[in-house]
Amino acid sequence: MSLVTQDLVTQDLESTEELPEVIVFPPTDLWSDEPPLESDLHRLQMQLLIDCLSWLWRDRNDFYATGNLTIYYSPEQRKSQDFRGPDFFVVLGTERKHRKSWVVWGENGQYPNVIVEIISQSTAKVDKGLKKQIYQDVFRTPEYFWFHPDTLDLAGFLLVGGQYQPLETSDRGWLWSQQLELYLGVQNRQLRFFTREGQLIPTPAEVAEVAQQRAETLAAQLRELGIEPNA
Template sequence: MSQPLATTPSVEDVTESIIFPPGDIYSDEPPLESDLHREQIDLLIRLIKWWWRDRNNFYATGNLTIYFSPNQKKSEEFRGPDFFVVLDAEKKDRKSWVVWQEDGKYPNVIIELLSDSTASVDKGLKKQIYQNTFRTPDYFWFDPVSLELRGFHLIDGQYQDLAPTESGRLWSQQLELYLAVYLGKLRFFTPDGDLVMLPEDEANQQLEQTSQQLEQTSQQLEQTSQQLEQTSQQLEQERQRAAILAERLRTAGIDPEQIF
């Protein structure tokens, strides 16, 4: 009796046989290196969310796991950038970024914060993963202690160094913003070179401007008051001169009212 011929499984059969892990997976990142790292990550997240507060088509977060393979081997198939931004994504809270649940999207921008224990990985293995697997267009690393800042842009599948401006700023094509160190922190700058501020920074700036305006108004009022005082003194001097003249006329037997 002949055996039935073996058939090659179709693409549909193979696809259906792959069991992807659930997409609702919690982040699995280690604690941050220091307060400097935590404060820097929080600052970057707050800045970009405030700058793009009228946009609903991006996701920005930090120290959150990116799951990008159903195999889920920790050392190979998921990474947790210190800060990343995904464009054309729904703006909502997530437990983690699960690539196969996000239409295959990877971060458009990644920033890693260097430390003694992570610098070699950030500059080596992670850079290769972000270049070859994530295909993340803009990658930066920053050392909160030494203030080392370096950036790369993906060109023809390879990271190319970004050349800093004369003021030391690096351009992110994806964010359409500059990155640079300002008062010991990594900050964003507009294409015109203005510092991207937090809401409290803007409020303080407005208060400062209002205070300066009030100070100018106060100075103008003081000048006006001095001018009025000078005018009043001049009028008083004129009155005194008129009184002296009138007295002299009366002494001379002349009625002042006949003259004035």
């Protein structure tokens, strides 16, 4: 090997040694991996909570409300361990956008502010035990609720000093959420949101129905006066 060739090889080796180490960041766009909800009753209840809160906060862009979506929270940032999928949860102070899942390490370390589990006979033990412990000790979620759509069992807990303390019910049997600034209560065998004044938070469908009824009433009144509404 000539001296020129040897120098070139030496320079190449030195350049290779000086290359910076490539840092591989864990993925943050993981797909949710939750099984279907136990029954149509559970699915409809979950969607009801999402629809009502989304309508109420339709002009806000600083929250994320969803249900049956995987939360990945592994300290090692691994998809294969440490994940849970609450039936309904709300994260405050975040961007309102569509997500495949909630990946804690890709969301500035944020966990849900509010979690609601829609329990059943087969899930009650886990929802009231293991999950409650995880939401208290790991997630540090300020408020945790559970609701049984068959028995109408409703309970709520507030994180105080690192421990969940039971919430007291109002005269109507409702539970106040400081995080949402709303009551959670049962009406017509469904878990619903209510304002501080006791007003029911409607779904978009309920809002449209009321608007339709008002329009029909107004049209009838105009016809009584001899005025054709659509003229």
